[in-house]
Structures are given as C-alpha cells and as structure tokens.
Amino acid sequence: MKFMKLGTKSDSFYTKQSTRTLTSDIPSDIVIQINETTFLLHKDALLPKCGLLQRLCDESIDSESVNMELHDIPGGKEAFEIYSKFCYGISIEISARNFIPSYSASKFLIMNDFVAKGNFEGKLEVFFNSFILESWKDSIATLWTTITLPEWFENLGIVRKCIDSIIEKILVPSHEVNWSFTYSRPGYIKKQHHQVPKDWWTEDVSGLDIDIFRCLIMIIQSTYVHPPQLIGEALHVYACRWLPDIRKLNKSSDISASQIEESKVKNRKILETIVSMIPIDKGSVLVGFLFRLLGISIHLNVSSFVKTELIRRAS
Structure with missing residues (x-):
C-alpha cells in the first residue's frame, strides 16, 4: 500500500x-x-x-x-x-x-x-x-x-x-495485468502459473459494500467485455464471502435476537441483490450455486418473487 x-x-x-x-x-x-x-x-x-x-x-x-x-x-x-x-x-x-x-x-x-x-x-x-x-x-x-x-x-x-x-483495470485483458491481486483458489499457486486467471479480480472486489459491488457489476455487464460466466463467478465469490453457510444457519448461537434479525436484514439485501444481477444467459452460474441461494433464501424469508426466480433459473 x-x-x-x-x-x-x-x-x-x-x-x-x-x-x-x-x-x-x-x-x-x-x-x-x-x-x-x-x-x-x-x-x-x-x-x-x-x-x-x-x-x-x-x-x-x-x-x-x-x-x-x-x-x-x-x-x-x-x-x-x-x-x-x-x-x-x-x-x-x-x-x-x-x-x-x-x-x-x-x-x-x-x-x-x-x-x-x-x-x-x-x-x-x-x-x-x-x-x-x-x-x-x-x-x-x-x-x-x-x-x-x-x-x-x-x-x-x-x-x-x-x-x-x-x-478500467478489470476490463484490461488478463495477459496485460501486471499488478498485485488476491487469488486464493484451492490448488492455485501463483509461482507455478505464468498466466493471470481471467477471474483474477473477483476476490478483491468481493470485499466491497454490496451497493458499490452492484454498481461495479452493472457497469462491467454493460460493456459486454467479459462473458456471462465470468460475471456469474464474481457473484459466486461475493456470495461465498458474505452469505451464511446453510449448514450452520440452524445451529444455536450466543448472539441476541436483535443481532440475528439485523444479520438477516443485511443478508437478505445481499442475496436479493445478487439474484437480481445473475446474467440471463443459460449456464452463467452453476445449478448448485442457485440451489444454495434458494436454501438460504428460505431461511432469510426473502420475497416469493426471488424464490420463484431461483427455482426457474435452476430448472
């Protein structure tokens, strides 16, 4: 820095x-x-x-x-x-x-x-x-x-x-990327890879506030430079970082009811925003990812429209 x-x-x-x-x-x-x-x-x-x-x-x-x-x-x-x-x-x-x-x-x-x-x-x-x-x-x-x-x-x-x-940097071809970035995918060892992965930027931007992240993704989509699958991967990385693990949602916790509700409101906004940004192209995200979002959406009591959309996309 x-x-x-x-x-x-x-x-x-x-x-x-x-x-x-x-x-x-x-x-x-x-x-x-x-x-x-x-x-x-x-x-x-x-x-x-x-x-x-x-x-x-x-x-x-x-x-x-x-x-x-x-x-x-x-x-x-x-x-x-x-x-x-x-x-x-x-x-x-x-x-x-x-x-x-x-x-x-x-x-x-x-x-x-x-x-x-x-x-x-x-x-x-x-x-x-x-x-x-x-x-x-x-x-x-x-x-x-x-x-x-x-x-x-x-x-x-x-x-x-x-x-x-x-x-501007995200839209640069991956072979021209010459700056430091975070990439911690399992099995990826930077020293052993001479080529920069196409999704090199997704992990760093996943730390941003959901409103700023949404603005970024919407602008990137409007340029048509990156394929829908890459946009889908960015959404997947963001969801993995911020949304709760479905396997841990029903486990007991020491946090108060008000904290639980506050967390639900925040997660509900993140989930609904992510769903709204999923590209319409078939195969832009994996079916397993859609089912994971659906499971979380049931726990968070999101709108029926969002649940229906996830079911439609997964079918």
Whole structure:
C-alpha cells in the first residue's frame, strides 16, 4: 500500500484524561471540543491553514482564548488530530486507509490553497489522483472506508473516481495485468502459473459494500467485455464471502435476537441483490450455486418473487 509522508517533527501529542494536547512551552490559546475529547492547541499553528477556524475565531468575543465545538467534523477526533499534526509540521502518513477521513476533514475545515499555499487539501488531492487511483488495491481499500462517511464520499465524487479506476483495470485483458491481486483458489499457486486467471479480480472486489459491488457489476455487464460466466463467478465469490453457510444457519448461537434479525436484514439485501444481477444467459452460474441461494433464501424469508426466480433459473 502506497503512502504519503508529510511533516518532519516527532510526535509530541499526549493524552491526559480526555484531553489531547502536545508538549510545548507556549500556553494553549484555543480549545476544540469534539464529542468527549478536548484539544488544547495554539492559534498560531492552526489558523494560518484553516479557513473555518479563522472564521470562527473572528466571530469569537474573546480574542485571547477561544473555545469552540466541532462535533460534526467528518472522521471525528482522529481526522482532526491528523489535521492538527499537519499544521504543527509533525510527521504523518496518509494512505488509502485514512485518506477518506483526512480529505473529508480538510474540506470541512476549508484547508485549500486559497487559505494557504501548499495546503492540506491540495496535497491530498495530488496523492489521490497520482497514487491511489493508479493502484488496484489502494482504490479498493479506499472504497472499503467509504461506508463510515457515505454522505461525504458521494458529494466529493471519490466513490465514482475509484469505481472508474477499478473498472478500467478489470476490463484490461488478463495477459496485460501486471499488478498485485488476491487469488486464493484451492490448488492455485501463483509461482507455478505464468498466466493471470481471467477471474483474477473477483476476490478483491468481493470485499466491497454490496451497493458499490452492484454498481461495479452493472457497469462491467454493460460493456459486454467479459462473458456471462465470468460475471456469474464474481457473484459466486461475493456470495461465498458474505452469505451464511446453510449448514450452520440452524445451529444455536450466543448472539441476541436483535443481532440475528439485523444479520438477516443485511443478508437478505445481499442475496436479493445478487439474484437480481445473475446474467440471463443459460449456464452463467452453476445449478448448485442457485440451489444454495434458494436454501438460504428460505431461511432469510426473502420475497416469493426471488424464490420463484431461483427455482426457474435452476430448472
């Protein structure tokens, strides 16, 4: 996984009870409250790069010490601390795992180049466009984090760009694939295979949220580049990863009734979505897979339409 390192100073932040501050001879003159955590920091470090804090400080009656609440910041206290360390010049690493909360926070805090040249938002955008989108696994890892802040991701267009990057690579002929991917099929040993398998991409994308996965599959189907059997294999891999084993469904469990129902609702959505995407072409999926889905559908109490469709496809 690629990363971008910013800042050179050692980390001097520390926690005292529910307060985060840093070692300094200069008294704190700005107090930031984010839910249960209080940050004691310095205006001279934060304000030059943050348009939002500049505005809030201008509106403050007390010019000496400022108290403010930022409970709505995307990414919460973790994202705010990354921003703070950037302002202090403390070393931070940005990767696909923390890009989304960091970028969303930079937009929320108004950290663009109009506020300060070479600001946080611009550096993050360069990293995203030049490294994350160029990497198969980093694009997917970025999408893994989108479920925590969906409203920000959609508005910023990050999901769309990552999906486009992933699809572009999926549509590349398998003999041209030269990047790392996950493939753990039984009997497959990468060092012994010189050719990349045609379904090389199915395992990595199976980790995505069902709505994003559906978007990917629908776009891939619309291109007619990959045969229906390959689309069917992608659906099979996703189902194997997320849907419960029919043999374990009726076994006793320690989880509560509410947790069981929540799991059923989630699995029902996954199953119904997968069934809706099965290609109409005969033989696109194995009959055994259809019967497995049918067995799970009975346990999950899915709609009669879905059950009827599975029976029709299997007959």
